[in-house]
Amino acid sequence: MRRALPFxxxxxxxxxxxxxGGETVLAPPSPRASxxxxxxxxxxxxxxxxxxxxxxxxxDSAALRPLLTWLLLVRDGVAAPFRPPDFAARxxxxxxxxxxxDPALPRAALVDALRFRTLAARTAREGFERDERFxxxxxxxxxxxxxxxxxxxxxxxxxGDRAGALRLLYLxxxxxxxxxxxxxxxxxxxxxxxxxxxxFGLSGDASLGxxxxxxxxxxxxxxxxxxxxxxxxxxxxxxGADLLAxxxxxxxxxxxxxxxxxxxxxALGPSKGADPLMRLVLSGAGDPLLVTRALDLLASWKEPRLxxxxxxxxxxxxxxxxAAAVRAVRLMKVARLYGAVADLLRSxxxxxxxxxxxxxxxxxxxxxxxxIPLVADFLYDKRFEVRIEAAFALQNLSGEDFxxxxxxxxxxxxxxxxxxxxxxxxxxxxxx
Numbered sequence: 380m381r382r383a384l385p386f387x388x389x390x391x392x393x394x395x396x397x398x399x400g401g402e403t404v405l406a407p408p409s410p411r412a413s414x415x416x417x418x419x420x421x422x423x424x425x426x427x428x429x430x431x432x433x434x435x436x437x438x439d440s441a442a443l444r445p446l447l448t449w450l451l452l453v454r455d456g457v458a459a460p461f462r463p464p465d466f467a468a469r470x471x472x473x474x475x476x477x478x479x480x481d482p483a484l485p486r487a488a489l490v491d492a493l494r495f496r497t498l499a500a501r502t503a504r505e506g507f508e509r510d511e512r513f514x515x516x517x518x519x520x521x522x523x524x525x526x527x528x529x530x531x532x533x534x535x536x537x538x539g540d541r542a543g544a545l546r547l548l549y550l551x552x553x554x555x556x557x558x559x560x561x562x563x564x565x566x567x568x569x570x571x572x573x574x575x576x577x578x579f580g581l582s583g584d585a586s587l588g589x590x591x592x593x594x595x596x597x598x599x600x601x602x603x604x605x606x607x608x609x610x611x612x613x614x615x616x617x618x619g620a621d622l623l624a625x626x627x628x629x630x631x632x633x634x635x636x637x638x639x640x641x642x643x644x645x646a647l648g649p650s651k652g653a654d655p656l657m658r659l660v661l662s663g664a665g666d667p668l669l670v671t672r673a674l675d676l677l678a679s680w681k682e683p684r685l686x687x688x689x690x691x692x693x694x695x696x697x698x699x700x701x702a703a704a705v706r707a708v709r710l711m712k713v714a715r716l717y718g719a720v721a722d723l724l725r726s727x728x729x730x731x732x733x734x735x736x737x738x739x740x741x742x743x744x745x746x747x748x749x750x751i752p753l754v755a756d757f758l759y760d761k762r763f764e765v766r767i768e769a770a771f772a773l774q775n776l777s778g779e780d781f782x783x784x785x786x787x788x789x790x791x792x793x794x795x796x797x798x799x800x801x802x803x804x805x806x807x808x809x810x811x
Contacts, residue, residue, distance in 0.1 A: 421463045423533065424453055428469050435476045440484055445522020447477060447488035448495065449529050452536075455492070461535045495526055499543030505646040507546065508581055514550050524551040531559055542574035549578055557582055573607045580611025588617030595622050602626065603636050610643040613651070620647055624655035627669075634666050641672055649680040657684055667696065671703040678707035686713055693719045698730035705733070709740035717744050724753060734760075735768045742772025751776050755803045758796065767792050770799045 427450060434443040450470055453462065463469070477484045498517055507513060517523050530536055530544035549556035556578060563575035579587055588611075594600065595608035606626055609619030626632055627640040641659075644652035656673040659665045665673070674692065677685045685707060692704035693716065701723065708716045717740070724737045738757060741750050754776065757769035767783075770792075774781050779802065783795045 421461065421466075424450075424457075424466060425463045427453075427529075428463075428466070428473065431473050432476075435473070435480055438480060440477075440481045441521070443477060443480070444484060444488055444491065445525050447473070447484070448491040448522065449526050451488055451492040452495065452526070452530060453533075455496075456530075456537065456540055457533075457535050491520055491526075494520055495523070495530075495547075496540075499527075499530075499540065499547055502543050502546035505642050508550065517547055517550055524548060524555075527551065528555065528559070531556075538568060538570035538574075542570060545574055545578065549581070553582070569601050569604055573604055576604070576607045576611050580607075580614045583615070585615050585617075588612050588615035591615065592617040592619055595619055602632060603639065606636065606640050606643065610646070613647060620644065620651040623647075624658075627655050628658060628662070630665075634668060637666070637669055638672070641669060641676075645676050649682065653677065653680060653682050653684075657682065660685070661688065667700055671699050674700070674703040674707055678703075678710045681711055686711060689713060689716055690719060693723065698728065698733045701728075702730070702733045702736045705736040705740050709736075709743055712744075714744070717741065717746060721750065721753060724757075731762050731764060734762075734765050738765070738768040738772045742768070742775040746776065748776060751806075758800050758803060763789065763793075766796055770796050773799060773803070 427446060431443060431446050431450065434440075434446065450473070454466075454470060459466075474485045477488070494516075498513070498520070501507065501513070520526075527544045527548035531541050531548055533541070536544075545556055545560055548559065560575040560578050563571040564579070566572045566575070576591065580591070591608045592612035595605045595612055597605065600608075606623060609622040612619035613623070623640045623643050627637050627644065629637070641656070644655060656677055659673050660670055660677065674685070689704050689707055692700055693708075696704075705720055705723070707713075708720055720737050720740050723733065724741070728734065734757070738754060741754060744750070751773060754769050754772045757765050758773070760766050760769070767789075770781065770783055771785075773779075774783050781795050781799050781802070783792060783799070787795075
């Protein structure tokens with residue numbers, strides 16, 4: 380009984396209902412018109428439960444952990460009508476047996492399931508396949524390839540969850556992922572087809588380039604699928620950036636699709652993306668969310684054509700767009716606009732993000748000390764992020780090393796902040 384106590388404390392957590400919000404939630408799938416019947420699919424889950432029971436009897440906790448993780452994913456990601464009728468009871472019994480084998484095992488599997496969902500959701504971003512730290516986190520997950528393969532191939536998980544699992548599998552076993560994705564290229568499920576096209580675009584298989592380019596021009600296909608074909612075709616050397624640019628600059632298309640095209644052009648780099656992004660910024664009619672993102676990308680590319688237009692964005696638009704313009708001034712070191720950034724600070728705008736961006740810009744400007752009094756006023760702001768950014772800016776502008784570092788514990792930063800305030804008071808008193 381004593382060994383089972385930690386698991387009993389964990390039971391409420393293990394049997395909570397699936398989460399109801401957030402990007403890492405496994406959504407229940409919509410019913411399919413074709414494919415294996417519900418009993419056939421449920422049999423696959425039953426087989427996994429049978430295998431898990433056998434591993435408990437064999438006392439093989441290492442092999443049991445990833446299988447238990449997958450069954451917890453099934454619990455949260457596959458709707459009850461598509462699971463075996465006795466699934467909940469068998470899973471509860473299995474978790475108790477696993478706890479008797481190793482009290483830490485149920486919790487470890489639960490944490491692994493949460494990590495898997497989080498990692499799968501994050502593969503939606505461009506560049507996931509080049510992120511070594513991300514790949515290392517995935518490889519540290521016990522049985523990650525098996526969990527990903529099971530999830531991607533099981534038809535009653537949600538399409539987004541299957542696509543995310545497929546991308547994780549691609550990081551671990553590229554050939555296996557592409558083999559699994561190949562039938563999806565002809566699927567009537569747009570989400571799965573998009574996932575497959577994206578993966579083959581990353582694969583380097585140039586033989587698919589012309590086919591993908593042709594499909595990107597097929598107006599009978601959904602525009603979001605056409606955009607994915609265009610990106611894949613461009614990556615495979617067949618061209619497609621022109622269609623992405625056309626979609627980006629089409630005000631009648633949904634913002635989500637246009638943002639996807641913007642991300643795709645960003646992934647292709649400035650040689651393909653700079654021209655359409657500049658056209659978007661200069662059009663004056665773009666969605667603020669798109670224009671803000673375009674400003675950030677152009678600034679990161681140090682696009683010289685952007686510089687003459689930054690003053691307009693510093694004067695007009697909402698706080699988010701002004702903040703993006705300030706970031707551009709900082710990244711591109713546009714010295715003639717430092718005064719305009721200082722004026723934004725003096726204006727009393729209450730938006731925290733904008734104030735922080737202005738302080739950081741001035742702090743990295745290399746300007747002489749006449750900006751110090753303006754920045755020092757924000758040492759006493761009620762918002763922590765503003766106070767700390769003011770302290771960083773003073774550390775840079777004054778040349779004094781207060782010991783403040785980014786990434787420090789906020790409590791340590793607050794202690795150093797008090798020292799910066801003392802320094803500022805002494806400096807004011809010593810001033811002629």
